[in-house]
Amino acid sequence: MAYAVTQACCNDASCVSVCPVNCIHPTPEEREFGSTEMVHIDPRICIDCGACADACPVDAVKPIDLLRGPEEAYAALNAAWYDGTEPQEWGPPHFPAAPPAGARDLRVAVVGTGPSAGYAAQALVTAGVRVTMVERLSEAGGLIRFGVAPDHPGTRRIGSRFAALREHPRVKTRLGVEVGRDVTHQQLLRDHDAVLYAVGASDHRRLDVPGEELPGVVPARRLVGWYNGHPDAPRSVPLDTERAVVAGVGNVALDVARVLLTDPDRLAGTDIARPALAALRDSRIREVVLLGRRGPEHAAYSNSEMLELEHHPDLDVVRTEEPLADLPPAERPRVVLAFSSTLAAIEGEGRAERVRLVRPTGPETLEAGLVVPAIGFRGAPVPGLPFDDATGTVPHEAGRVVGGAAERAYVVGWIKRGPSGGIGANRQCAEETVATLLADVAALSARR
Template sequence: MSALTPDTPMKRVAVVGAGPAGLYAAEELVRQDRHRIHVDVLDRLPAPYGLVRYGVAPDHPRIKSITGSLRRILDHPRVRFLGAVALGADVTRQDLLDHYDAVVYAAGAAADRRLEVPGEDLPGSCSATAFVSWYSGHPDAPAPLPLDTERVAVVGAGNVALDLARVLTRPVADLERTDMPEPVLDALRASAVREVVVLARRGPWHARFTPKELRELVGLDGVDLVVDPRQLVPLEGLEPDRTAQTNLRILTEAAQRAPTGAPRRVELRFCARPLRLLGTDRVTGLEIERTTERPGATITGAGERETLTVGAVVRAVGYRGAPLDTVPFDPARGVVPNDKGRVLDADGALCPGEYVTGWLKRGPSGVVGTNKLDSAETVALLLDDLDERRPRRHPDLAGVLDRRGVRPIGLEGWSRIDTAERELGATRGRERTKIADWPTLLRLGKGPHPAREEPEELPWPS
């Protein structure tokens, strides 16, 4: 039975990041009965939900439906959403340590890994991070490359690579039912792309995409999937796991199908690595090399080279975390150094009151549900530490934000954005159409300006 009473001192915890990892951490903090805790969830964006909103493919509504349960976390009376508040620009790490009993960093992995080959920075080359953010309606993401070329190369062997191939070749009529912003749909309607070549450095037995994603690509109307059956023979001495065996069966069936002459096609090429991007003012080609591998050994170049004529290259070789203000950071791994969620400094010593969860803790791995277990582990340690820490009264962060002229977007503001997107979608026969420009998001989220009307009051708990 809980020993908490209305007189139990309230403790404050800041969670930086309103994606699944951060919101699951908030849920763990307010549902436990060891401490009375109020949670402020800060995010630099006006909208919550992180990669569920800005990273899940728009034509995967089942995964995106998790926002309903995430919204219920934000609705908790001891959880407060502070959108459009950026760590490092609007508040500092020290501000958070001064105003909260504990801080949980859950800002995800917003950066991308590079190919590290010549020509990678040519116009017409971009990261999957940028491309996915654009078609998902992220306000920071302009169109990352022109779609005025017939052939595009995607480098990668995960679900994101297949998402990119599917979005670039899928009939736009299918995408018109999603929440894609209208400018994105306009660009896809005008797209000249007719072929996407997906390149994987290793064989299909090492591919990281799931059978579900692969089947979806195989079943696209108006798209031929091309696979060379000679690439599907497993390495001698290799025992593919169950997922790899399923993928190999699906790929073998696809390889046996004769091309239908569909207007668009996707080619999956395995054991091929990029050597350099070609072009002067923009990408005009990609030089690749066939690779060989042995079980348990690294891949090596086979010396057989080929130049693909492509007008764009998208790298989908993984995400990585980015530094947050002065928070300790391991640039080699792209994570905040930690011991099961407790933040460590450069010397390996604990940083009291600081914690990390999600991709910023473990790297970009797992599915959305993995973050729930991860956050539970971090919060359990946080609560143990609170047991040992003497309670102290903290001033509310509201004073700092007010003095700096920062007007956070609260839950009411996000609800206005949400309503506006649903109303915009209804005019097009869709459930939602995302709003992707900063001025409109801020205008809707912050409401009337104080100079014209009474400002909206955020519920600053006592």
């Protein structure tokens, strides 16, 4: 009974390091690792030991014989990844490099408590470093707590790993402390040997179309924060409309569409914010139109996210190249995928009421009282650090901040590499930055 990796895969490769027969690929050392949605188990080699399932932080690895419903497709998806390849030979064991001398005497401040901060703190603690995690909000968790859809409990489960880490005797957590408001970089350096920033991408990319500032236009970042209870999110979202238009076809866009159309009774068993759940019970939205500027082959959503949407019990999925106004009325809630469609303007008297589109069939006007830009996130400047406005990142060399006055500053996650990659991508990113930090300390100690 071989195992298979399923939708919830966070791609942090925890399973790769424990597999005794090297049957999980791509590994972090392989070129494909940065471009695949998930890792895959080769059923030809799997010896059914279950080590990968035990190591998986999000319970994404399951025996093939136990897959049910939409998850059954993952048996074939895992096997298909190896089509035309020869079974891999066992690779040499990988042992992490020993921390440099003096690491156990270090104190490092990690700004943020999301996944990139968690992986960085994990690597630092493993090296014996004492860590202070600094979070501007009154609740820890970052992207895992406030960015993952509430109906994805498997993905959220990785948060328990980082919560346990924050209880480690060498880790302290300071909540409600914002760098630039409550404390400066230099002040952090008084008590720490270095400061590592894991602040994510806290802004959103703009559509730059007329009407973008109208009430009823709610960027995906803010809407996701609304249904997850983020303290900075809007208190309400306009749901008094039969149609919502989402500009974008990435995973966040699919999350938004799914949450807006899921039966609230189903959402009641999740961690969704209770005010949002109450509002969704009174929602009039019956259709969510997702706009992709290019064809479906360029869509940014993952196969697993689309599989979940297509098998959702509460809604239908429709793809169309015809004029949207020609779609027949739906008997139940639906998601409409409209590719090769450009949002040209948002119009309305005092609020968003309709959108003007440019589609292969010609210009169209579509009624919509809720418009959600979901075309990506963007990093915001960090007080005291240099900032590249073109990329929305902090300039760095392997995680070490360069080009500014801030000393002993390091970055990890989206503020380092831009808003790309899922939760698991932060593991390798963090390990690179921590390796740089520890090497800098070793070099400094050698010169003393």
